[in-house]
Amino acid sequence: MHTFNPTTRIGILGGGQLGLMLIQAGIDWNLIVHILDPDAEAPCRHLATSFTQGSLTDYDTVYQFGQQVDVLTIEIERVNVDALEALEREGKRVFPQPSVIRIIQDKRAQKQFYRDHNLPTADFMLTENRDDVAQALAASPDFLPAFHKLGRDGYDGRGVQRVASVDDVEKAFDAPGVLEKAVDFEKELAVIVARNEQGQTATFPTVEMVFHPEQNLVEYLFAPAAISETVDRQAQEIARKTAEAFGIVGLLAVELFLTKDQQIIVNEVAPRPHNSGHHTIRANVTSQFEQHWRAILNLPLGDTAILSPAAMINLLGEPGHSGPARYEGMEALLAMSGVFPFLYGKKITRPFRKMGHITVISSDLEQLRAKAETVKESIKVKNDE
């Protein structure tokens, strides 16, 4: 049975931009949200019912934070899963489930999971150290070019190295990792799936991500993706199967490759709201953030239909600028119609730091791309001089 209880106390591990947008969406239903974050100046600090400064990876801190809430969720995977499991055993509702977070926070376990569940993914080998990588490539040179990924704690492009030839082996991590055959892809796609306790699932329409050539960060996102209906349907189907294989309650953001021979394979997943769904706040009937609440509070999932085609541009700290943030060109953005800047309120900018994002909507797809480029050129995050 679905039940809405206005007195449910919710806790989020992490009070960054995802927490911020979760709180914003939760205001509609007057959700009571407590935040744990290591940063005293976390974006959510003043918007939470209570704010606790503390480590997300420390057992006692997470356990004690969890004691004061009824439902616990996350905005980041790097959390103490042992504490979450203890809380779950004691009857707290923890979504996504700790068992799911445990698999996903280790890229090795994640890849093995896809193989075990017959989910399409790039060929890979598990490696324990750099020597392992060298031996593996010596034995199977056809695996090149490849990516070596750190098993744990990779984030936003950190923890991934491209190994183009045997000479590149020195770039590989000297720690447990996964060596993945590089995929010759045409496009990078993503589908966000929601699943609630009753097993109801809902997928958002497939989006297309264009990555920054140097930084492994989404530079532009287009929704819907410029793909055939068949590919869109297949991508949503694979994403849904992946969420069902995990049995996740919450959101699962599934990043996919569309290969040059039109196969769709799973790249990686995140068990939470995701950068590839920020546009849904403005462009879909239900946003990914509201959908997250619906999923973990066991409410009916919302309609994911598109209201308008959209683009999303990450607002990254300008190279060469570090210090208190200043948003050069913000006024010009605000003078454009259908352009929605979202600032995360991080006090300090650093080169390529995610400082915000901008959603652009337009019913005309050509205009949308042009507008997205104009927007990108119009705003820069610099340090306050």
Added chain:
Amino acid sequence: MHTFNPTTRIGILGGGQLGLMLIQAGIDWNLIVHILDPDAEAPCRHLATSFTQGSLTDYDTVYQFGQQVDVLTIEIERVNVDALEALEREGKRVFPQPSVIRIIQDKRAQKQFYRDHNLPTADFMLTENRDDVAQALAASPDFLPAFHKLGRDGYDGRGVQRVASVDDVEKAFDAPGVLEKAVDFEKELAVIVARNEQGQTATFPTVEMVFHPEQNLVEYLFAPAAISETVDRQAQEIARKTAEAFGIVGLLAVELFLTKDQQIIVNEVAPRPHNSGHHTIRANVTSQFEQHWRAILNLPLGDTAILSPAAMINLLGEPGHSGPARYEGMEALLAMSGVFPFLYGKKITRPFRKMGHITVISSDLEQLRAKAETVKESIKVKNDE
């Protein structure tokens, strides 16, 4: 010059539902919002950068609260205007301007203002007490039927009495008021206007309000109004002229009558976000709340274009129910597509108390009306048993 300053400290007098939606809209730009409200359990309490419990009508309280911010605004007109004027003199930016609030918070001054500025409004007489009303009606029986309105402190339908005949005079207020000839209207309309410091104005498309037959509260709102393009344009024009006559910086919600002979006349105004603009969060490119921020922070005004036709239903406390609020039927609402409940988080429900609102969107106008009725029947605010 437009300038966006992320460190501007903003204060709002009032932390109820309008403050709540202002804070929610302000999250996009990471606005720093401080709240003053007399209620320790005000909806905004946990969402403000700081929350001060205190009277909005006490000089010292308002003055001291204003000292800690750079820009001061309101969510309600019943505030201490003397304190706001003192703050303004000392260089604080106070929007809407205290001089505008002073006129609007007194219905007598408001009506006189329309007359002085040749703004179309229902015929009226100023009265000092009940005897005055009796004498006026004895001298001009053609003024009947009429409404007697209390000069000050009327709100949400309180402070208004219908005087249908000379026998009804005992219902009139024995205090300074305004006796207004009843208007034989076809529809009640509203237009929200924004005006910034540079004098730029923007109007939202005209909406239609359907009032509750007993309570003087909006029961249904439809946007756009079912009126001709000419009437829509005229309504927006009169609203804009009204805002310009006041010289307001901020939002002005202008309630209008469309008379049976197709004249548009001003009923009353509110210098702030308004119940007749809640749907803009979901249905327009820019919401009234974001527009308020744009206006008072001297930023370019946003595009007010409609993304989808919408209806808005006020969620009122069920008659016969008082106590901790329970939202019966919330799950059914959440299962419908394009239905957006917004709860204000008031702990206690009372008969006809505004507990929230629901926005409904649909591209089909017939479907929209049917859906609005279904929604209204689906949810009830009762007390927790």
